[in-house]
Amino acid sequence: MGLSYKMRLVILALGICIMAGSGLLLKGLLVPDSFGVYGPYRADAIAENTELPIRHGTNSSCYACHTYEAKVHKTGLHSTISCEFCHGPWADHTDGKKKIGTLPVKTNQDITTLCLRCHNTEIKARSQQVIKTVAMPGHLESQKVKLTHNCNQCHHVHAPLKYIKRARQITGLTEEKI
Numbered sequence: 365m366g367l368s369y370k371m372r373l374v375i376l377a378l379g380i381c382i383m384a385g386s387g388l389l390l391k392g393l394l395v396p397d398s399f400g401v402y403g404p405y406r407a408d409a410i411a412e413n414t415e416l417p418i419r420h421g422t423n424s425s426c427y428a429c430h431t432y433e434a435k436v437h438k439t440g441l442h443s444t445i446s447c448e449f450c451h452g453p454w455a456d457h458t459d460g461k462k463k464i465g466t467l468p469v470k471t472n473q474d475i476t477t478l479c480l481r482c483h484n485t486e487i488k489a490r491s492q493q494v495i496k497t498v499a500m501p502g503h504l505e506s507q508k509v510k511l512t513h514n515c516n517q518c519h520h521v522h523a524p525l526k527y528i529k530r531a532r533q534i535t536g537l538t539e540e541k542i
């Protein structure tokens with residue numbers, strides 16, 4: 365190719381101009397209008413999210429209709445745990461006035477799986493001071509039961525030490541005496 369040195373510079377400069385120009389054009393086309401109004405994100409996203417229908421109702425939204433579960437749950441060590449964590453969202457179940465759909469209720473082995481999502485010693489990242497954890501099958505072996513036992517056969521799911529405390533009261537056992 366017999367291109368002169370100058371000509372090569374011109375082609376190079378032209379190439380850079382075309383790339384920069386198309387880059388700017390694409391940026392103008394692809395960046396949403398409200399980008400950067402509040403910060404490096406789309407400002408419209410805030411309005412869009414506040415318009416989404418509410419899915420979760422918090423525990424107090426369950427209490428009015430489920431007075432028995434509410435009473436048990438409030439007194440136990442699970443009182444800070446969300447009903448909806450274990451049962452699914454409020455919006456699938458009620459419109460606030462009546463029941464409109466069925467929520468899942470775990471049974472048998474699925475209950476154990478649910479409990480171990482928070483209480484498994486294998487979860488090393490969890491502070492043991494906040495949530496006490498158990499090792500399986502060691503926990504069941506120490507209680508001298510078959511390994512097929514599920515957690516709710518001894519622990520009330522809504523107040524996990526309810527029966528265990530009651531058993532201690534009946535037998536007169538205390539932490540010290542054990």
Ligand code: HEC
Binds near residue numbers: 426434471
């Ligand atoms: C740690 C998980 C967990 C939390 C938190 C929890 N539940 Fe449950 N719930 C269960 C499980 C598991 C069952 C079924 C097993 C059982 O009853 O022993 C159940 C059973 C129920 C049932 C009876 C369902 C049936 O058809 O027998 C109702 C109603 C209920 N829960 C409502 C609530 C409400 C209301 C809250 C909050 C105040 C709540 N639950 C908090 C796990 C949980």
Ligand code: HEC
Binds near residue numbers: 430
């Ligand atoms: C407007 C009343 C009402 C509200 C509010 C309500 N429930 Fe219920 N729920 C019912 C009725 C009625 C039933 C069926 C009869 C029963 O089991 O007591 C039911 C049943 C359930 C069941 C058993 C499975 C099923 O769907 O039949 C679970 C679990 C449950 N509710 C959890 C919850 C949780 C968690 C909340 C809060 C997010 C909640 N409920 C809020 C009325 C309500």
Ligand code: HEC
Binds near residue numbers: 441442444482515
């Ligand atoms: C979402 C996480 C979560 C799930 C799921 C859960 N728990 Fe808990 N559990 C907790 C927390 C948090 C505490 C401790 C509350 C405190 O000490 O204030 C607790 C406390 C307990 C305790 C008392 C421990 C102590 O401090 O002596 C027992 C027993 C227990 N849970 C058993 C269960 C069983 C059985 C299940 C399944 C039905 C279950 N947990 C499901 C979070 C969970």
Ligand code: HEC
Binds near residue numbers: 476480496497504516
């Ligand atoms: C055979 C009955 C039985 C079964 C089944 C059982 N537990 Fe327990 N669990 C107990 C007793 C009793 C204690 C109290 C032990 C103590 O205070 O020394 C306890 C204590 C706990 C504690 C508190 C531990 C601590 O360090 O204080 C947790 C968490 C717990 N259980 C979770 C579970 C989970 C999760 C399951 C299911 C995988 C389960 N348990 C199944 C009887 C049982």
